[in-house]
Amino acid sequence: MLEPNCDSLKKIKSMKMPFGKFQGVPLIDLPEPYVVWFYENGLPEGEIGRLMGELYEIKVNGLESLIKSLEI
Secondary structure, three states: OOOOOHHHHHHHHHOEOOOOOOOOOEHHHOOHHHHHHHHHHOOOOHHHHHHHHHHHHHHHOOOHHHHHOOOO
C-alpha cells in the first residue's frame, strides 16, 4: 500500500497533467476512469507516475474532497 506524504498530496492538488487529453488539468481533477486506465495499463515513468499511483488510491477510495481541502 502506498503511503503518501504531505508534499505529494500538495503536488496532486496543484500539479497539472503535463501531456495527453487532459493536459493542463490539475491531477486531482482528472476523471477517475482516466486515472484507472493508466494504473491498469502502465503508469508513466518518474514523479508523474508516482503521483498518479497515489492519485489512483485517492480516487478509488473517494478521498478527493480531503485533497481539495488542503491549503497549499
